[in-house]
Amino acid sequence: MAAPMGDAGEFESWLNDRLDLLEVDREVYGAYILGILKEEESDEEKEDALQGILSAFLDEDTIEEVCKQIISHWKECCNRLAARQNTDDAEVQAIASMIEKQAQIVVKQKEVSKESKKRKEALLAQYANPPTGIDAPGSDKSLFRNTNVEEVLNRQKQKRDQAREDAQKKKETDKMQREKDKLAKQDRKEKEKKRTQKGERKR
Structure with missing residues (x-):
């Protein structure tokens, strides 16, 4: 599990402090240990590689415990980062979803208003300029003339x-x-x- 650079800084400062306590050169070995933690797949591979590095500085009694601490702290940092990213992703997703819904609502309102405006204009045009031969609105006769009968008679x-x-x-x-x-x-x-x-x- 590889930690991105933001969390690597947090872990790196902890690792540097730990290496200083163990009297190991952090400039040389700190970067090397970080590389192993980022590149190796399983915990066993990481532990084997760390033991190979630290065996020159530590006793056999303490080396296993130190390696496990380093791996454990690395996992914690990675998990915290993953949780933060998931939270950030969820927040971003929620915001994106809200923006998308708002955009759809605005578009629908505009479409409805355009459609109703067209209908309104059409009705106003019909009542304002009735075609010849059609009775005025409000009379008993229909607003529209049935031309079918006329065509049949013709x-x-x-x-x-x-x-x-x-x-x-x-x-x-x-x-x-x-x-x-x-x-x-x-x-x-x-x-x-x-x-x-x-x-x-x-x-």
């Missing part, structure tokens, strides 16, 4: 007009055809009459 009228026109054309065509037929019939009669008269003359 289409029916167009169909009737078209049918009347078609019928008139057909009537005229039929009349002309009858006239032609009548003339043709008359021609045939006259030809028949002439032929008959010629036949009688020949007899």
